[in-house]
Amino acid sequence: MQAQEIKRQLQAFLSGAEIIEADDAFLLDQRRRYRGRADWVVQPASVENVQHVMRFCFEHGIAVTPQGGNTGLCGAAVPDGGLLLSLSRLNRIRSISLADNAITVDAGAVLQNVQQAAAEAGRLFPLSLASEGSCQIGGNIACNAGGLNVLRYGTMRDLVLGLEVVLPNGELISHLPPLHKNTTGYDLRHLFIGSEGTLGIITGASLKLFAQPQTTETAWVGVATISQAVALLTLMQAEFAERLCSFELVSRFALDLSADFSKIAGPVDAPWHVLLELTDSVARDDLGDLLAEFLVAHGFDNAVLAQSESERQNLWTLRENISASQRNLGASIKHDIAVPIERVAEFVERCAPALQTAFAGIQIVVFGHLGDGSLHYNTFLPGVLGNEVYQYEDAVNTIVYENVLACAGTIAAEHGIGQVKNQWLPRVRSEVEIALMRAIKAELDPGNLLNANKLLP
Amino acid sequence: MQAQEIKRQLQAFLSGAEIIEADDAFLLDQRRRYRGRADWVVQPASVENVQHVMRFCFEHGIAVTPQGGNTGLCGAAVPDGGLLLSLSRLNRIRSISLADNAITVDAGAVLQNVQQAAAEAGRLFPLSLASEGSCQIGGNIACNAGGLNVLRYGTMRDLVLGLEVVLPNGELISHLPPLHKNTTGYDLRHLFIGSEGTLGIITGASLKLFAQPQTTETAWVGVATISQAVALLTLMQAEFAERLCSFELVSRFALDLSADFSKIAGPVDAPWHVLLELTDSVARDDLGDLLAEFLVAHGFDNAVLAQSESERQNLWTLRENISASQRNLGASIKHDIAVPIERVAEFVERCAPALQTAFAGIQIVVFGHLGDGSLHYNTFLPGVLGNEVYQYEDAVNTIVYENVLACAGTIAAEHGIGQVKNQWLPRVRSEVEIALMRAIKAELDPGNLLNANKLLP
Numbered sequence: 001m002q003a004q005e006i007k008r009q010l011q012a013f014l015s016g017a018e019i020i021e022a023d024d025a026f027l028l029d030q031r032r033r034y035r036g037r038a039d040w041v042v043q044p045a046s047v048e049n050v051q052h053v054m055r056f057c058f059e060h061g062i063a064v065t066p067q068g069g070n071t072g073l074c075g076a077a078v079p080d081g082g083l084l085l086s087l088s089r090l091n092r093i094r095s096i097s098l099a100d101n102a103i104t105v106d107a108g109a110v111l112q113n114v115q116q117a118a119a120e121a122g123r124l125f126p127l128s129l130a131s132e133g134s135c136q137i138g139g140n141i142a143c144n145a146g147g148l149n150v151l152r153y154g155t156m157r158d159l160v161l162g163l164e165v166v167l168p169n170g171e172l173i174s175h176l177p178p179l180h181k182n183t184t185g186y187d188l189r190h191l192f193i194g195s196e197g198t199l200g201i202i203t204g205a206s207l208k209l210f211a212q213p214q215t216t217e218t219a220w221v222g223v224a225t226i227s228q229a230v231a232l233l234t235l236m237q238a239e240f241a242e243r244l245c246s247f248e249l250v251s252r253f254a255l256d257l258s259a260d261f262s263k264i265a266g267p268v269d270a271p272w273h274v275l276l277e278l279t280d281s282v283a284r285d286d287l288g289d290l291l292a293e294f295l296v297a298h299g300f301d302n303a304v305l306a307q308s309e310s311e312r313q314n315l316w317t318l319r320e321n322i323s324a325s326q327r328n329l330g331a332s333i334k335h336d337i338a339v340p341i342e343r344v345a346e347f348v349e350r351c352a353p354a355l356q357t358a359f360a361g362i363q364i365v366v367f368g369h370l371g372d373g374s375l376h377y378n379t380f381l382p383g384v385l386g387n388e389v390y391q392y393e394d395a396v397n398t399i400v401y402e403n404v405l406a407c408a409g410t411i412a413a414e415h416g417i418g419q420v421k422n423q424w425l426p427r428v429r430s431e432v433e434i435a436l437m438r439a440i441k442a443e444l445d446p447g448n449l450l451n452a453n454k455l456l457p
Numbered sequence: 458m459q460a461q462e463i464k465r466q467l468q469a470f471l472s473g474a475e476i477i478e479a480d481d482a483f484l485l486d487q488r489r490r491y492r493g494r495a496d497w498v499v500q501p502a503s504v505e506n507v508q509h510v511m512r513f514c515f516e517h518g519i520a521v522t523p524q525g526g527n528t529g530l531c532g533a534a535v536p537d538g539g540l541l542l543s544l545s546r547l548n549r550i551r552s553i554s555l556a557d558n559a560i561t562v563d564a565g566a567v568l569q570n571v572q573q574a575a576a577e578a579g580r581l582f583p584l585s586l587a588s589e590g591s592c593q594i595g596g597n598i599a600c601n602a603g604g605l606n607v608l609r610y611g612t613m614r615d616l617v618l619g620l621e622v623v624l625p626n627g628e629l630i631s632h633l634p635p636l637h638k639n640t641t642g643y644d645l646r647h648l649f650i651g652s653e654g655t656l657g658i659i660t661g662a663s664l665k666l667f668a669q670p671q672t673t674e675t676a677w678v679g680v681a682t683i684s685q686a687v688a689l690l691t692l693m694q695a696e697f698a699e700r701l702c703s704f705e706l707v708s709r710f711a712l713d714l715s716a717d718f719s720k721i722a723g724p725v726d727a728p729w730h731v732l733l734e735l736t737d738s739v740a741r742d743d744l745g746d747l748l749a750e751f752l753v754a755h756g757f758d759n760a761v762l763a764q765s766e767s768e769r770q771n772l773w774t775l776r777e778n779i780s781a782s783q784r785n786l787g788a789s790i791k792h793d794i795a796v797p798i799e800r801v802a803e804f805v806e807r808c809a810p811a812l813q814t815a816f817a818g819i820q821i822v823v824f825g826h827l828g829d830g831s832l833h834y835n836t837f838l839p840g841v842l843g844n845e846v847y848q849y850e851d852a853v854n855t856i857v858y859e860n861v862l863a864c865a866g867t868i869a870a871e872h873g874i875g876q877v878k879n880q881w882l883p884r885v886r887s888e889v890e891i892a893l894m895r896a897i898k899a900e901l902d903p904g905n906l907l908n909a910n911k912l913l914p
Contacts, residue, residue, distance in 0.1 A: 098691045099799035100830070122695060144640040155638055158615065171889050177865035180829035181612055181795045183601040183651045184869045184885050185912060186894045190647030194640045211698035214858050234555045236655030238579060241738030243670035243697050258500035281746070290739070343554035373557070405504045406635035412641045419665060432628050437643045439900040443893050 001060055006083070010042065010068045015054040016142025018043050022084055027244035030071050030080050030131075033387075034419070036078035038065070043086045046165065047203045049141030053085060054201065055170030057449060064168075065451050066197040068139030069110065071131035073336070076196040077453050078144065087138050091202060093117040100162055102178035104206040105161035107138025107422055108295075114207070128155035130323070140203040144194035147302045151371035152245045152279075153210065155414065158191045164204035168445040174325050178206045191440060196416050197451040199444050213245075213279035218312045219287045220269025221295065224304040226345035227275050229370060233341065235298055236276070243287075246277040247371030249344075254367045261325030267304040274370070275319050319367070326365050329380040331389035338374035339409030351403040355379060358399055361390070374413035401427070419456045425457045458517055460496035463540075467499065467537070472510040475500050479541055486535050487528050487588075490844075491876070500543045502621065504660045509837035510542060511658065512627030514906060516676050520797030521625075522908050523654040525565065525596030528588035531875025533600065533653040533911050538756040545659060556733030559618055559635035561663040564595025571664070583610035587780070595659040604869030609736075610667065610704045610869065621661035622649050625902040626846045634665045648897060651828035653873050656901050668703075670736035673765070674683040674745045678752065679727025679759035679869035683802035686731050688826055689757055690798065696751060699911045700744075703734040704828030705911070708802075711779050711824045721771050722796035724761040729829070731775050774826070779833075782823045786837040788846035790853045795831035804832075808860040812836060815856060816849070831870035858884070874912045882914045 001009075010019050011213040022038040029036075044050045054365060057064050063082025070077055087108035096117065103125065106113055109131040118125035127140060129147030139145075141163070145156045153159065175182075175189065192199055211337040221230050229249055236244050250258075257399040259266045267275075280287055288305060295303050311452035324331065339347045357360050361382040366374035379396055381389060401411045401424060411424055426434060437456060441448070458466075467476050479495040485491075496532040501507045520539025523733055544565035551561040551573065560582065562571055566590040566755050575582035584597060586604030596602075598620070602613045610616065621631040630648065632639075649656055680686050684708055692822055707715075716723045723730075745762060752760050765771035783789065795806045805823060812819050819837040825832035836853055838846060843906050858868050860879060868881055883891060894913060898905070 074895075089774065097797065097799050098695075099687045100797050101694055104799075123689075144644075150638060154615075155640075157644070167889060169889075171887075173887060173890060177797050179795050179797065179867050179870075181607060181831045181870040183612075183871065183873050184867055185651075185874065185882055185890070186656075186897060187601075187614070187647045187651050188890055190644045190891060192640075194644050199643075212693050230556050237558055238555075238668050239739065243738075252592050281700075297637050338636050340557050340634050340636065341553065342554050369638075374638045376489040410636050410639040412642055412761075413638040414634075414640065416640050417642065425642055430628075430630060431625075432624060433630060433642070433645055436645060437899070438902050439896060440643060440893070443896040 001058035004403055005060065006039055009056065010040070010053070014042060014044065014049060018045055018049065018089070024279070026067060026070065026084050027079065031073060034075045037081055038079040038084040039082060043089045044091045044198060047090070047164065047172070049164045050085070050201055050203055051082065051170045054166050054168060057083060058169045058447070059435050061447055061449065063449050063452060066201050068108065068136030069134040069240060071135040071147065072139060072143060072418060074417040074420040076418035076451070078419070080453065081114060087136060087203070094204065096121045097178060098123070100178040102206050102210045104204065104210055105137055106178055106204055107136065109137050109201045110137050111137060111140060115133070115186040118209050119212070122212060122293065124212045124244055125207060125327055127156055127159060129294050132248065135446045137205055141193050141202055141205055142195060142197050144414070146369070146374065148246055148367060148369070151247055152242050156373070157190065159192055159208045160189065160205055160327060161208060162206040162241055163189050163192055163202060165202050166201040168450045170253050175197050176204060184344045194416070196418060196455045198312060198455050199450070211281035213281060214283040215287050215393045216312070217278045217291050218306040219276050219291060219295065219302045220267040220315050221274045221276065221300050222268035223272050223274060223300070224270065224349055226272055229272055229360060230302055230341055230344065231370060232274060232298070239294060240278055243278045243280055243327045244276065245279045245370070246275065247369070248275040248319055249273070249368055249370035250319060251366040254365045255318065257325040257365070258318050258321045260318050262321045264318055265314065266318070269303055275315055275422065293315065322365065322367050326378060326380070329363055329386050331386055333379045333389060333393050334337040335377040336374070336415040337377055337400070337404045337409055338413035339404060339407040339410060341370065343407040343409070344370060344375065347407040347409065350406070351400060354399050355396065358395065419454055422455055422457045458662055463519065466513065467497070471499060471501065475506065481526060482543050483527060483543065484536065486532050487530060491532045491535040494536055494538055495536040495541040496539060498541045499611055500546045502546045504547070504621065504629070507542070507623045507660055508627045508629060510517040510540065511625060512621050514540060515626045515904070518904055518906065520906050520909060521660050525593030526567065526588065526591040527600070527769055528592040530872040531763055532538070533824060533873055533875035533878040533908070534596070535876070538665070539909065542609070542658060543846065551661065554635060555580070559663050560632055560666055561661065562594055563661055564593065564659045566594050568594060568597060575666050576669070579669060581669045582664060583820045584613055584616060591650050594647055595810055598650050598659055598662055598695060599652060599654050600770060600873035601690045601871070603800045603826070603831065605703055605826070607826060608698050608704055614647065614664045614866060615652055616793065617621065617646065617662055618665055618676060619663040620649055620764050622657040622659050624657045625907045630898060633661060633663045634877060641648045644893070651873070653875060655825055655898060656907070668738035670738060672737040672738040672744050673769070674735045674748050675772055676733050677724040677750060677761045677770065677772050678731040678733065678757050679725035680729050680731060680757070681727065683729055683805055686729055687798055689731060689755070690828060692755055696732050700735045701733065701828070703732065704826070705732040705776055706730070706825055706827035707732065707776060707779065709824040711853050712775065713823045714782040714822070716777045719774050721775055721777045723775070724772065730791040732772055736785060746820055776871055778785050779822065779824050783835060783837070785822055788837070788841055790836045790850050792834040792857050792868055793831070793870050793872040794857070794861045794868060795829070795870035796861060796864040798827065798830045800864040800866070801827060801830060804860060804864040808857060811856050812853065815852065829871055860914065878910055879912055879914045
């Protein structure tokens with residue numbers, strides 16, 4: 001169907017404001033790597049209108065790509081023709097139940113707005129990540145987002161109590177009441193979580209809330225080796241349990257880059273660094289003392305405890321500016337990987353020499369969420385500029401991913417597969433698993449209209 | 458194929474000890490409601506032998522019913538011909554990684570042994586339920602078991618990091634390394650969790666561990682209404698967060714029965730009762746004082762705090778003996794239901810009069826895990842004995858479940874569907890959802906050989 005005819009027919013059930021021109025705000029991905037194409041962007045103002053759109057596209061064989069805040073890092077929300085379905089107008093906070101410790105929201109609600117609504121109700125919604133000011137809950141669910149608080153609160157998957165989903169044929173599946181226990185047949189909810197917009201359009205979700213922290217203690221600890229950092233993590237998990245909220249690993253090189261960029265001196269000198277944070281829902285004066293005594297008692301004395309909120313902010317700025325500061329190194333090939341925590345040191349020790357042998361002068365920035373085993377493993381090739389870097393991507397990825405797999409890890413920890421890694425899926429999932437995924441996809445989307453060519457190889 | 462011929466062919470790859478006669482220990486379910494039939498019980502001693510058995514049955518069209526500790530409450534592990542596949546000989550603790558806070562075990566490991574292995578390593582495996590001395594991890598996963606600690610630690614689903622599964626055709630899917638973040642395609646793990654042995658044979662699992670509690674404070678609180686109990690829960694979750702481990706509701710009638718049976722005086726007099734427990738991974742002397750002050754400050758002064766471990770045990774005995782004490786009331790029709798916590802009071806207030814109108818003299822024992830919204834709602838019909846009770850089951854269930862559904866609840870909170878509730882599945886899952894479940898089942902088990910007629914209607 002021609003674009004103008006599509007628009008004419010959409011106008012039968014969508015208002016003018018719900019059908020807009022496709023421009024780079026929608027077509028170009030966050031990393032500016034992919035520019036897609038779409039006849040129109042539709043922004044339904046109600047769940048019913050999402051159903052109208054999907055039924056229409058199902059009947060006429062029109063491709064649909066759902067998109068939240070367009071902050072994805074693997075190109076999963078880049079359209080390849082047909083309609084781009086933006087959830088941005090479905091952005092209400094629907095309800096909060098304090099008794100159930102749950103919030104129910106539209107899928108297009110921006111993560112930060114959900115955090116704020118929870119805070120206004122005296123609760124915490126713990127998902128926290130760099131793009132929280134613009135990413136949307138539906139996208140967070142579709143890619144099973146991770147971020148800074150996974151160690152304590154889990155990934156997005158762990159925070160979802162119920163979903164409302166419009167299927168490719170326009171039918172609605174709705175299970176939003178906040179039930180903490182419910183085992184009635186196969187758990188389809190978890191199929192949609194992490195499906196990257198290929199199985200249905202998430203339009204609403206009920207999410208877990210938590211008590212707000214009343215006490216926060218933050219420390220920066222220098223260690224000689226990653227193994228020492230892992231030993232510290234292990235000791236702290238036994239002693240402080242869920243009070244341990246964040247446990248970030250930073251290499252000396254990453255710290256030096258960020259300190260220089262941030263104009264903040266590195267807190268301590270060491271080959272490896274840990275930024276860790278404890279929180280407690282009960283206000284208590286002695287948590288800092290307990291932490292300090294604990295670190296000294298276990299020989300981690302190359303450490304600084306934040307003595308004020310501004311000192312705490314400085315420590316976090318050093319961690320958060322790593323991404324920005326490394327841009328001076330040139331074009332990068334980045335990796336979103338995880339390995340079992342007890343093998344992180346092994347991975348780093350075997351992968352770096354392999355890369356250095358293959359690419360003389362390669363620079364590697366290692367940092368990430370050691371508390372859950374995931375690393376941002378970013379590589380910079382000397383003298384390679386802009387998109388030139390992609391010609392080396394396969395070769396670099398092969399070395400990195402082979403070493404990840406040798407350490408029983410995953411090539412996609414918290415950013416998803418999208419169109420960046422789907423050719424790697426057969427290396428990490430067996431034929432029978434991929435056949436089952438295809439059967440599920442075919443059952444729900446027989447015309448392969450919904451976000452085709454993403455996730456599956 | 459005749460039973461003797463099946464045995465002859467099985468002997469090609471199984472030892473004599475792995476093929477045994479089927480007796481009531483395997484054929485009769487925990488509630489002594491269903492007696493199944495099977496040609497043989499096979500108890501493979503290795504995962505490879507599970508694969509051999511499944512390949513053999515797949516090729517010859519022989520039905521297979523997997524079974525763990527045979528403690529299920531919905532008849533999901535009762536065989537209907539063919540082979541009963543017992544996981545009992547696959548009972549090793551495979552490994553523990555303290556860095557990853559994870560334990561990897563065979564599916565046939567008894568829950569209590571997993572708890573003990575964790576404790577010996579200085580960690581907690583938190584799943585805890587009445588049958589923990591004989592139920593097996595594979596069964597806990599297959600029915601997504603709940604129990605006493607869900608409020609803090611989640612259901613079994615939340616505790617599984619990775620699975621090893623033998624598919625109906627004998628193929629192995631194995632993802633056991635303890636990855637806390639991993640988003641590589643549709644999450645098939647969560648399909649097997651809660652699938653009640655209909656999609657594959659779970660042979661191994663990696664599970665989350667937690668810090669051991671160092672401090673425990675237990676209180677029994679009398680309240681006038683369920684709404685007051687919910688108000689207390691809400692206040693405590695904001696104040697004590699994850700320290701709140703258990704929050705059990707007990708009706709006056711249930712307490713009276715149990716107090717009489719247990720020869721322990723009820724701690725307080727009130728229409729409704731709450732048994733709650735706080736734990737802390739850090740040893741601290743002031744948690745009991747904090748709890749006492751908190752209860753007084755919020756007007757919950759009809760309360761008793763356990764002052765010793767024996768007082769604590771008495772409180773828990775009162776809770777745990779409810780099931781045994783109610784047997785004096787006669788034959789029962791029991792329900793494993795959950796509703797949103799803010800609607801528990803509404804459910805109880807509307808369901809009891811409806812039952813009393815339909816069945817004069819009906820007695821209702823209400824207790825359960827209010828902290829996660831699930832109730833054991835047990836009904837006793839006067840003068841009805843033994844299996845006679847089942848002729849009233851449909852009528853009682855209809856009233857209970859209609860009221861559950863009117864309150865946005867679930868008919869299966871933590872015991873599963875099995876063969877007891879599958880005719881109700883179309884009331885709680887839509888046609889398109891059940892069609893997708895059937896497609897998943899057909900893809901993995903085209904001959905419908907694995908635990909047929911369970912879970913799906």
